[in-house]
Amino acid sequence: MSTIVKEKVGYVGRAMKRVEDPRLLKGLATYVDDLRLPGMLHAVVVRSPHAHARVRRVDGAAARALAGVAGVFSGADLNAHCGTVPCAASMPDLKAPKHTVLASDRVYFVGHPVAVVVAATPYAAVDAAEAVQVEYEPLPVVVDAEKALEKGSPLTHPDLGTNVAFTWHLAGGDIDAAFKNADRVVRQRMYHQRLTPMAIEPRGCVASFDRGSGTLTLWTSTQIPHLVRTLLPGMIGIAENKLRVVAPEVGGGFGSKLNLYVEEAICSYLAMRLGAPVKWIERRRENAAATIHGRDQIGDYEVAVSNDGTILGLRNRTIADLGSYLQLLTPAIPTLTGLVLTGSYKIPAVRMDVIGVYTHKMAADAYRGAGRPEATYLIERLMDLVAGETGQDPIELRRRHFPKPQEFPFPTATGLTYDSGDYDAALRKAMELARWDELVGRREARRRDGGLFGIGVSTYVEICGMGPSKAMMAGGWEWGCVRIEMSAKVTVITGATPHGQGQETSFAQIAADRLGVPIDDIVVLHGDTSIAHYGRDTYGSRATAVGGGALVMCIDRVVDKAKRLAAHLLGARPEQVEFQEGRFSLKGGAGRDLGWTDLAAEAYVAKNLPAGFEPGLEASAFFEPENFTFPFGTHICAVDLDRETGKVTIVKYVAVDDCGNQMNPLLIEGQLQGGIAQSIGQALFERTVYDENGQLLTGEFTDYALPRAEDIPEYAMGATVTPTTANPLGVKGVGEAGTIGATPAIANAVIDALRPLGVKHLDMPLTPEKIWRAINRR
Amino acid sequence: MKLTGTYRLAAPPARVFAALVDPDVLQRCIEGAERLVRTADDQYDVHLRLGIGTVKGAYVGTVRLTDQQPPDRFTLHVEGKGAPGFVRGSARIQLTAAGAGTVAICDADGQVGGVVSAVGSRLLDATARMLMDRFFERLGAEVR
Amino acid sequence: MFAAPFDYARPKTLDEALSLLSKHGDEARLLAGGHSLIPAMKLRLAQPRLVVDIGRLDGLRQxxxxxxxxxxxxxxxxxxxxxxxxxxxxxxxxxxxxxxxxxxxxxxxxxxxxxxxxxxxxxxxxxxxxxxxxxxxxxxxxxxxxxxxxxxxxxxxxxxxxxxxxxxxxxxxAAAASAYVKTEQKASGFALCGVAAVVDATARRVRVGITGVAPVPYRAAAVERALEGQALAEGSLAAAAGQAAAGVTPLADIHASADYRAHLARVNTARALQRAASR
Incomplete structure (x- = not known):
């Protein structure tokens, strides 16, 4: 179906610098906080300092009396007008609190919005927020998900009568037989710590209401302007087609901006009510407390193994700490963990029981990788544990459980069908890059000298390219549009909403090749619902895999249409016209040829069109992927530990990733580098800490440790290319591979370094103190 | 946040106890207590300027005395709220005669919420300990 | 991050600065480089009425x-x-x-x-x-x-x-033989434990300053006493460093427990002394 072009000599596959970068580097990009509208007011949210308390009284009188204050609103003022926060993930037995935009009579996490103050300047708004008097009556708090399940635990929501939000299970194969037939069961309890996404740009929005037309425009730092446009109307009572949502430049999301948040609804509503634009910019401490968190799963994991080292089955009970309420996808995250729990291995039987539990913390939701890093960490740790307990080489154990290339499409016990893969090829390449034998020799030499040197491997697979609509809550297609302008410049519009992934560059590369036009003639537009009318935005490593599919469809349609016009102008039948490198000519090479300039002018002037030919040269398309995609790869990490202090030094890092066909290797490398950096943070030092009273102790960068340049080793990176059949580009997606593949490699390396001391497992983050304690058995 | 401290005071328990339940003495001993206004038996409204060095927050709240068993023990409760959030704490103080003086054992349990705990957690325990030490240092001076 | 309202003064002389301070008392704060005061003000943990900027005073910059x-x-x-x-x-x-x-x-x-x-x-x-x-x-x-x-x-x-x-x-x-060994708190870069050592091999004396470990930075007096008059051999330095947290109640927070801080004090003291002695 797709147009055949000579991609070898084109833009696709070239490591091109991002067209986005100059404006970002020069400070010319427009973020939400750069927007200044006439008469704009500034909102500040008053938040609960208590993790759980009855709200006795909210008194805004003193705040209202201050100069410049346009309004002070409590839950009593707004909740009737603003609906509740939408959750798109459903569970049969789900119990959910009615999470209104502002607290009504109860707050249930530190940072819970209680009131909002709107004033002429941000200073006046902050002054007024301080003057709002809120009377709280503290209530009992639970912050530990396991304790929340105990009898007599304080309840996160007393009216629900339980802290259990839902139960969910996944079963495939004969798990009972697997454990009955097992010669040995390897068990490990593992805790996946809570993380704070900490995008460099916190959230923020500006809402502006045009009274004349009755239309509302919301600029918001989001990954999902289209989903916001779908969901917000139901909250604030505006028609979908009177709402325009714009995601301007977005300074990082990582899933945290894959949500509709109360502040977006509040500002939108207040802009209509006050008749003035309202801006809200999240402060860092608010971002830490009231933007979603990630991970936070604890479980007991069991692997059934036969004497010859074959893994027969895997079962577990996982407690997912959801925090205190549900954001957009909260309950769905652990289900993603379940789907890819068997990783890149043939494991015939699996059972996972998940209990979603409420605690007095911020809601957990999709953080880069969303459910899959948990699964990959678990299975990759378990592979090392099984290897250790059965005396097998961890590499060989992995190898013997890989499905072979000819076994794809490969059905898993969890019910998925892996599209394509050659797991051993990626492993071999990574070992080659790592100089495996030399590395192992180095480890043995260090051990002989009393050093603590470890090597960790992760042979991961992830589920990406989200996704076929039948598996997605609100459709998994993507929309696109390609327009040859009258001047023959090309406008590409995508419903995916890149915010750092670089599709302004990679989509231009694809379009330039397929249309045969210079790349500089192409502009890629996105992130504005009045331009990209429909879309399903960017998350789950989907923008190129699914959005790229729509782009290819549009290009094919435009080229087909252009061929019909060219045939007419050349006096031939369409099937006689050949399209190559931007030129339309008759097959056989006879006669004149036409370019886009000729055709575009003719198409819009519309004086000499074939009968029934619609003017213009534009096509739009919805692309529906037939399956998810399953990128994979091997990461190898080597670490050296300081025996006295427990400090970890990464001495080698190798990543071989297979994300299918590569549109732009530089973008892929950038995505991977960032993802691995986030993994280093998670494996070695990041964690979100609440104390026993539910106070958030990691509320700023002074206490939440993000990786810095000095923490990042030199990466040796490589790739294998195994295209997918799920989309016409054969791409699998790469946005999350780093955070999914790298974490277990690093953790496995640290634990391997401690293996001579008898250490089998440590939970992340693997801080120097934790390692020091393990070394000294303290 | 839990703290325990043992302090020696150069006065018998009865005198120490009397000083501890005297609002004027309390005001002088509680760091940052700017005003103590009696609202009921053993209950006072208080204005606190709590903090250390440059970092200070204004809180309005109450001081209450409960479980009084003169001259052996009582519990002191302090609660305050303000723009930086809230402070809540109670301290069980046990007085035992030791020679001519008193040994005071203080078991305190405190909670700080809001911006202070979000950005200052690393210093909270040590600061609380310092404030507790100062309370008894000043009390020692009062009863000497 | 919006500070509470405040007045601003930029005195030209030290005397002018001192008189502003005596006039405004506790309501005034000095602004030097602003890397402690300004963040505290933005968090509204500090709300001085007057900020006295001493950035233009002569005589404090050499x-x-x-x-x-x-x-x-x-x-x-x-x-x-x-x-x-x-x-x-x-x-x-x-x-x-x-x-x-x-x-x-x-x-x-x-x-x-x-x-x-x-x-x-x-x-x-x-x-x-x-x-x-x-x-x-x-x-x-x-x-x-x-x-x-x-x-x-x-x-x-x-x-x-x-x-x-x-x-x-x-x-x-002036002191030539010295070293600073620091373990950073991962998030803030502040010292979980920072040990500065100065070694005077001729006088057979060392001085050790330790930050990050106790509520108040301190001199490791026991270490210094143990090495007084001693030849500064590796073994004796390491043994003395074992006293680096003697008599100290170490800080504890989410970043490090008290006993890990005390341990770091010992390790970093040994390392700082050895490094200083080798210079």
Whole structure:
């Protein structure tokens, strides 16, 4: 179906610098906080300092009396007008609190919005927020998900009568037989710590209401302007087609901006009510407390193994700490963990029981990788544990459980069908890059000298390219549009909403090749619902895999249409016209040829069109992927530990990733580098800490440790290319591979370094103190 | 946040106890207590300027005395709220005669919420300990 | 991050600054490099009515070698110290510590005087100031006085500088054999444990300053006593370092427990002493 072009000599596959970068580097990009509208007011949210308390009284009188204050609103003022926060993930037995935009009579996490103050300047708004008097009556708090399940635990929501939000299970194969037939069961309890996404740009929005037309425009730092446009109307009572949502430049999301948040609804509503634009910019401490968190799963994991080292089955009970309420996808995250729990291995039987539990913390939701890093960490740790307990080489154990290339499409016990893969090829390449034998020799030499040197491997697979609509809550297609302008410049519009992934560059590369036009003639537009009318935005490593599919469809349609016009102008039948490198000519090479300039002018002037030919040269398309995609790869990490202090030094890092066909290797490398950096943070030092009273102790960068340049080793990176059949580009997606593949490699390396001391497992983050304690058995 | 401290005071328990339940003495001993206004038996409204060095927050709240068993023990409760959030704490103080003086054992349990705990957690325990030490240092001076 | 309203004054002379302080008392705060005060103000944890910017005062910005001593003005930035040839030659510990502070932006703006007066118990300077047994000159309404480093740090975020006073100068004696060994708190870069050691092999004496471990930075007196008059061999240094947390109640927080901090004090003291002795 797709147009055949000579991609070898084109833009696709070239490591091109991002067209986005100059404006970002020069400070010319427009973020939400750069927007200044006439008469704009500034909102500040008053938040609960208590993790759980009855709200006795909210008194805004003193705040209202201050100069410049346009309004002070409590839950009593707004909740009737603003609906509740939408959750798109459903569970049969789900119990959910009615999470209104502002607290009504109860707050249930530190940072819970209680009131909002709107004033002429941000200073006046902050002054007024301080003057709002809120009377709280503290209530009992639970912050530990396991304790929340105990009898007599304080309840996160007393009216629900339980802290259990839902139960969910996944079963495939004969798990009972697997454990009955097992010669040995390897068990490990593992805790996946809570993380704070900490995008460099916190959230923020500006809402502006045009009274004349009755239309509302919301600029918001989001990954999902289209989903916001779908969901917000139901909250604030505006028609979908009177709402325009714009995601301007977005300074990082990582899933945290894959949500509709109360502040977006509040500002939108207040802009209509006050008749003035309202801006809200999240402060860092608010971002830490009231933007979603990630991970936070604890479980007991069991692997059934036969004497010859074959893994027969895997079962577990996982407690997912959801925090205190549900954001957009909260309950769905652990289900993603379940789907890819068997990783890149043939494991015939699996059972996972998940209990979603409420605690007095911020809601957990999709953080880069969303459910899959948990699964990959678990299975990759378990592979090392099984290897250790059965005396097998961890590499060989992995190898013997890989499905072979000819076994794809490969059905898993969890019910998925892996599209394509050659797991051993990626492993071999990574070992080659790592100089495996030399590395192992180095480890043995260090051990002989009393050093603590470890090597960790992760042979991961992830589920990406989200996704076929039948598996997605609100459709998994993507929309696109390609327009040859009258001047023959090309406008590409995508419903995916890149915010750092670089599709302004990679989509231009694809379009330039397929249309045969210079790349500089192409502009890629996105992130504005009045331009990209429909879309399903960017998350789950989907923008190129699914959005790229729509782009290819549009290009094919435009080229087909252009061929019909060219045939007419050349006096031939369409099937006689050949399209190559931007030129339309008759097959056989006879006669004149036409370019886009000729055709575009003719198409819009519309004086000499074939009968029934619609003017213009534009096509739009919805692309529906037939399956998810399953990128994979091997990461190898080597670490050296300081025996006295427990400090970890990464001495080698190798990543071989297979994300299918590569549109732009530089973008892929950038995505991977960032993802691995986030993994280093998670494996070695990041964690979100609440104390026993539910106070958030990691509320700023002074206490939440993000990786810095000095923490990042030199990466040796490589790739294998195994295209997918799920989309016409054969791409699998790469946005999350780093955070999914790298974490277990690093953790496995640290634990391997401690293996001579008898250490089998440590939970992340693997801080120097934790390692020091393990070394000294303290 | 839990703290325990043992302090020696150069006065018998009865005198120490009397000083501890005297609002004027309390005001002088509680760091940052700017005003103590009696609202009921053993209950006072208080204005606190709590903090250390440059970092200070204004809180309005109450001081209450409960479980009084003169001259052996009582519990002191302090609660305050303000723009930086809230402070809540109670301290069980046990007085035992030791020679001519008193040994005071203080078991305190405190909670700080809001911006202070979000950005200052690393210093909270040590600061609380310092404030507790100062309370008894000043009390020692009062009863000497 | 919007500070509460405040007035701003930028005196031209030290006397003018002192009189502003005496006029406004507790309501006034001095602004040096602004890397402690401004964040506190933005979080509204500090709400001074008047900010007195001493950034334009003469006489607080020089590094001088004077009478066999080195004098560093309070408003000298960490970056200036890190780049000072004079200090590199005569007192490399100050250069080493300055380079370990925060990041480049912090070092470019933050000052040694501001940092010392802020007295964060995990700041880097206290370790060096203690190990160098520095003298600190403070100007006040009654004139100038000098405080020794050992008497300077009085509490968490509290020093011997009283309300109404201004720290003017830090004076140290040249010391060649020295080292600073720091374990960073991963998030903030402050010291979980920073140990500065100065070794005088001829006099067979060491001085060790430790920051980040206790509520107030301290001299490791037991370590110093154990090495007094001893030949500074590797074994004796390591043994003495075992006393680095003796008599101290270490800080504990989410970043490190008390016993890990005490352990780091011992390890970093041994490393600092060995490194200093080898210089």
């Amino acid at each position: 590094i001088e070698a004077r009478d066999g001593r080195l004098a560093i003005g309070a408003m000298v930035t960490h970056a200036e110290i890190a780049a000072s040839r004079t200090l590199a030659d005569l007192c490399p510990l100050l250069v080493e510590v300055a380079s370990a502070i925060g990041d480049l932006q912090v070092r470019n703006k933050g000052t040694i005087g501001g940092s010392l007066v802020h007295a964060d118990p995990a700041g880097d300077w206290p370790a060096a100031i203690l190990a160098l047994d520095a003298e600190i000159e403070i100007a006040g309404p009654q004139g100038r006085r000098t405080v020794t480093a050992g008497a300077f740090f009085t509490g968490i975020l509290e020093t011997a500088v009283k309300p109404g006073e201004i720290l003017c100068e830090i004076r140290v004696t």
